[in-house]
Amino acid sequence: MAIDRLSRRDLIGILGAAAGAASFLRPWIAWASPGQAAAHSGPLLTRRIPSSGEELPLVGLGSWITFNVGEDRSARDSCADVMAAFFQNGGRLIDSSPMYGSSQDVIGYGLRKLGSSARVFAADKVWESRGAIGPSQVEESRRKWGVPRFDLLQVHNLMSWEEHLPMLLAMKAAGRLRYVGITTSDGRRHDEIEKIMRSQPVDFVQVSYNVLDREVEKRILPLAQERGIGVIINRPLRRGDLIRMVERTPLPAWAAEIDCGGWAAVLLKFIVSHPAVTCAIPATTRVDHVRENMTASYGRLPDAALRRRIASSVEKL
Amino acid sequence: MSEWWTYRLRDFLLFSPRTYFRLFELYNAAIWPAQLVALGLGVWILLLLRRPSVSRGRWLSAILAASWLWVAVAFHMKRYTTINWTAVYFGWGFALEAALWTGLGVFGRLTWTRPPDLARRVGLGLFVFALALEPCVGLLFGREWRQGQILGVAPDPTAVATLGVLLAASGRGRGVLAVIPALWCAVSFATLLAIMAPEAWMMAAVGIVAATAVLSARRQKSRHNAARSAA
Numbered sequence: 001m002a003i004d005r006l007s008r009r010d011l012i013g014i015l016g017a018a019a020g021a022a023s024f025l026r027p028w029i030a031w032a033s034p035g036q037a038a039a040h041s042g043p044l045l046t047r048r049i050p051s052s053g054e055e056l057p058l059v060g061l062g063s064w065i066t067f068n069v070g071e072d073r074s075a076r077d078s079c080a081d082v083m084a085a086f087f088q089n090g091g092r093l094i095d096s097s098p099m100y101g102s103s104q105d106v107i108g109y110g111l112r113k114l115g116s117s118a119r120v121f122a123a124d125k126v127w128e129s130r131g132a133i134g135p136s137q138v139e140e141s142r143r144k145w146g147v148p149r150f151d152l153l154q155v156h157n158l159m160s161w162e163e164h165l166p167m168l169l170a171m172k173a174a175g176r177l178r179y180v181g182i183t184t185s186d187g188r189r190h191d192e193i194e195k196i197m198r199s200q201p202v203d204f205v206q207v208s209y210n211v212l213d214r215e216v217e218k219r220i221l222p223l224a225q226e227r228g229i230g231v232i233i234n235r236p237l238r239r240g241d242l243i244r245m246v247e248r249t250p251l252p253a254w255a256a257e258i259d260c261g262g263w264a265a266v267l268l269k270f271i272v273s274h275p276a277v278t279c280a281i282p283a284t285t286r287v288d289h290v291r292e293n294m295t296a297s298y299g300r301l302p303d304a305a306l307r308r309r310i311a312s313s314v315e316k317l
Numbered sequence: 318m319s320e321w322w323t324y325r326l327r328d329f330l331l332f333s334p335r336t337y338f339r340l341f342e343l344y345n346a347a348i349w350p351a352q353l354v355a356l357g358l359g360v361w362i363l364l365l366l367r368r369p370s371v372s373r374g375r376w377l378s379a380i381l382a383a384s385w386l387w388v389a390v391a392f393h394m395k396r397y398t399t400i401n402w403t404a405v406y407f408g409w410g411f412a413l414e415a416a417l418w419t420g421l422g423v424f425g426r427l428t429w430t431r432p433p434d435l436a437r438r439v440g441l442g443l444f445v446f447a448l449a450l451e452p453c454v455g456l457l458f459g460r461e462w463r464q465g466q467i468l469g470v471a472p473d474p475t476a477v478a479t480l481g482v483l484l485a486a487s488g489r490g491r492g493v494l495a496v497i498p499a500l501w502c503a504v505s506f507a508t509l510l511a512i513m514a515p516e517a518w519m520m521a522a523v524g525i526v527a528a529t530a531v532l533s534a535r536r537q538k539s540r541h542n543a544a545r546s547a548a
Contacts, residue, residue, distance in 0.1 A: 101331045102399050
């Protein structure tokens with residue numbers, strides 16, 4: 001899977017055109033400050049979605065726990081600031097689920113505040129044991145996001161996937177959805193994931209993968225490459241545990257070889273440098289963290305030897 | 318839930334510690350000055366517990382029923398549910414406890430007598446802790462006083478105080494009233510443990526103290542009955 005590079009000048013042009021076309025000058029100015037782009041080395045790195053060829057930036061944004069802030073207005077504004085920084089630094093894919101409490105509402109709040117519905121690659125899930133309820137849950141989620149349609153809908157943790165997948169595939173066939181996927185986390189139900197990847201026309205599979213949890217390297221990632229299925233990576237930083245584990249260790253000199261200024265970028269680049277991976281979705285509540293995460297979408301990526309070195313360095317800690 | 322053995326407590330967590338405690342801050346601001354009324358009712362319960370009787374027990378039951386119903390609706394169903402979809406079920410559990418206090422305590426035949434000294438002391442201690450100390454516990458861990466949990470309007474002190482009342486006045490029919498408060502202590506312990514809040518151990522300690530007091534009181538009572546039979 002080739003990595004395609006979009007120049008920074010192109011990116012700025014696209015962002016400017018989107019802002020102008022949307023004619024939402026005021027909200028644009030309002031979120032320009034928290035979302036100011038960090039100084040990046042080189043072009044934004046993207047990867048092709050295998051089933052369509054569409055380019056997607058390597059780093060997305062998760063919303064589990066971090067965006068579930070309820071009705072707290074100031075916390076919602078902080079989440080909108082995180083989204084602003086994410087978009088300003090080239091991000092597109094935001095992932096959520098009906099299971100994540102108020103996260104969908106908060107994403108919708110942020111998109112309305114920023115006027116960014118057109119920019120976002122909206123990825124959500126169906127999380128419902130009864131197949132008949134699936135369509136109404138999807139519509140409720142769409143209403144919360146405030147988007148005309150979802151780009152990607154996934155069956156959350158394979159819950160009643162036999163009933164939901166036909167519904168999602170029918171939505172895609174009718175042009176009401178662009179991509180269909182399935183998810184799991186923390187290495188669960190990989191046998192079933194494999195079975196679905198082999199038998200169903202899914203566009204994406206979402207699994208957990210990070211420098212210490214590499215089970216998916218054995219079967220899931222090679223199978224995704226073989227079958228032309230995009231891969232979204234959850235738990236890329238083990239909910240921050242990996243950062244807490246390494247933060248007191250000085251950044252090794254080799255980090256400069258892949259243009260990393262911090263451990264978060266190193267750990268994310270380890271993930272997105274795997275050729276089967278389409279996008280990693282770290283979650284955060286902080287603007288400085290999302291900016292640092294987004295630096296993994298720029299600069300050089302580690303080769304196989306350096307990936308092994310990163311893994312062994314972290315394993316030793 | 319397949320592969321259930323692979324799940325950890327943290328896997329069920331939906332919100333951050335900051336969001337959880339901020340919820341209490343916003344809730345306290347929204348219901349002010351209901352906290353003052355709740356504290357006044359708490360002091361009244363303490364006075365009623367001095368000499369338990371049927372009529373006093375009815376007043377006490379009515380206050381506790383109102384408190385559980387308030388927490389069910391105003392906290393669980395209206396606010397906690399915005400960050401935790403399981404809060405609806407907690408709300409129904411709290412409403413059931415309110416119904417039990419109304420049915421058994423206000424209109425029923427719940428009896429109120431003075432229990433053995435140990436249970437009474439422990440019960441009063443738990444009640445005073447829930448009334449006066451629990452709202453301030455967060456300060457010890459660097460949180461703001463605005464995030465304090467007040468007896469009668471917040472779930473944890475209401476559950477702890479209810480266990481205290483049930484220990485401080487013995488009589489028939491109270492076992493069923495202790496089930497939901499005890500379960501809530503377990504739920505709250507798990508939640509606080511998952512968000513790594515030190516208060517988790519406080520809730521565990523409350524459960525252990527209450528259970529020990531119940532067992533000791535039972536032993537004390539059976540010894541007393543045995544001595545009477547022998548005499």
